[in-house]
Amino acid sequence: MCRHNRLKGTLSDAAPILWQYGACARLKKGEPIDKLLYGGYSTISLGYAGLYECVKYMTGKPHTDPSATPFALEVMQRMNDACAQWKAETNISFSIYGTPLESTTYKFAKCLQKRFGIIPGITDRNYITNSYHVHVSEEIDAFTKLKFEADFQKLSPGGAISYVEVPNMQDNLEAVIQVMQFIYDNIMYAELNTKSDYCQVCGYDGEISIVEDDGKLVWECPKCHNRDQSKLNVARRTCGYIGTQFWNQGRTQEIKDRVLHL
Numbered sequence: 001m002c003r004h005n006r007l008k009g010t011l012s013d014a015a016p017i018l019w020q021y022g023a024c025a026r027l028k029k030g031e032p033i034d035k036l037l038y039g040g041y042s043t044i045s046l047g048y049a050g051l052y053e054c055v056k057y058m059t060g061k062p063h064t065d066p067s068a069t070p071f072a073l074e075v076m077q078r079m080n081d082a083c084a085q086w087k088a089e090t091n092i093s094f095s096i097y098g099t100p101l102e103s104t105t106y107k108f109a110k111c112l113q114k115r116f117g118i119i120p121g122i123t124d125r126n127y128i129t130n131s132y133h134v135h136v137s138e139e140i141d142a143f144t145k146l147k148f149e150a151d152f153q154k155l156s157p158g159g160a161i162s163y164v165e166v167p168n169m170q171d172n173l174e175a176v177i178q179v180m181q182f183i184y185d186n187i188m189y190a191e192l193n194t195k196s197d198y199c200q201v202c203g204y205d206g207e208i209s210i211v212e213d214d215g216k217l218v219w220e221c222p223k224c225h226n227r228d229q230s231k232l233n234v235a236r237r238t239c240g241y242i243g244t245q246f247w248n249q250g251r252t253q254e255i256k257d258r259v260l261h262l
Helices: 002-007 051-059 069-090 104-116 142-153 173-186 249-257
Strands: 043-048 093-098 162-165 190-193 209-213 216-220
Touching: 043 069, 051 069, 069 093, 069 142, 104 249, 142 162, 142 173, 173 190, 209 249, 216 249
Parallel strands: 043 093, 162 190
Antiparallel strands: 209 216
């Protein structure tokens, strides 16, 4: 609501392409955008993360377990019901957003550890699972993962992204096409994650490793053992975007824990 109220009184001149030239609306110059903040024209997105940890703590099982999946869906439905209630009360559209959590995953994990202590399998990692995602370390094939997560995308109408982790697929384009077709037929928005790394010292273009050194995770070339980040090119899809910067310890641990789905 603070964000919504902050937007009141904003003139269309602040972003002509958005508000005057049709990207979002065709308001007149000098006209406030206020009327577009109500009635379903725009949405306040409410982000969430850690559905896996929530369900694991409450049921003792991951949300992919058939006995735990109904509870996971009930949690999602409850959040959507709350949004519907608030919309009815305020005429403002609220929507649940499957947060990709960029670097905040580390901050959230530390806050949970501080508040609840170290709970095995729940708060003992330095990251929280993005939105509704299957845990990154869980062994699951690409098609099963995408089919499972599709049900949770439907309950994340404010936005959602799923992914499958794949090896170098340059010599197996038929499999890439099969996955893309499956995405098209079964899920709203999903992507294939692959690695694109390069060591400027020795020319190694395989996967740059993450190793532990005195309790800290560091990036290292497995060929020449170069650790100078200014001479390493590492690209990973951390969330919704492919990043080429280096990440905090929480996100780095999450990347290290990922398993292949294909």
